[in-house]
Amino acid sequence: MAERWVDPGTGTVTVADKAFGQDVRPCNEAAEVSFAHKTGFTYNYLADAGIVRSLNGEDGARGYGGAPQGDYIVVMMSNLGYRYSDPRQAAVAQPVCGDDPGNDDGVCYTEKFAALGRSVDAILRRR
Known part of the structure; x- marks a missing residue:
């Protein structure tokens, strides 16, 4: 996470008035x-x-x-928008994502995209 988004006191991130309540400093x-x-x-x-x-x-x-250094550009396009979600979001009373991103309650991306990124990176590491 870019330092400009990280609260130096708590390590949490707030973007567009949305607070993500986990300390990201250990991950960084x-x-x-x-x-x-x-x-x-x-x-x-x-x-x-x-x-x-x-x-x-x-x-x-x-x-x-x-x-x-291992710098590269990556692009991904899909017809799987926010109507597709992770199983952990399937049982929530209100969907995380809606038609107005300003009203969304969380991160709308499936975690599968992060897993795909990790796989791409692993392939490039072996080259």
């Missing part, structure tokens, strides 16, 4: 990459494109294919 300290990205998200469409940058030093410990 353990992170191996950063992901600067832009999303597009509707009822039946999802896109995410961004730049993945290695957070390791210039010594090349994390490089891909002999490159000193």
Whole structure:
């Protein structure tokens, strides 16, 4: 998580008046990459494109294919919008996502997209 979004006192993140109540600092300290990205998200469409940058030093410990750093661009498009969700969200009384993102109660993306990103990164690490 970019430091500009992290409350230095609590480690929590608030974006557009939405508070995400978990201290993200331990995750930031353990992170191996950063992901600067832009999303597009509707009822039946999802896109995410961004730049993945290695957070390791210039010594090349994390490089891909002999490159000193493992930076790459990744793009994903899908017809699985916010109408598709993780099982943990299926039983909630009110859906997390709606037609007005300003009224959403949480993160609308399925966690499967993070798993896909991890798989892509693992493939590139082996190169």
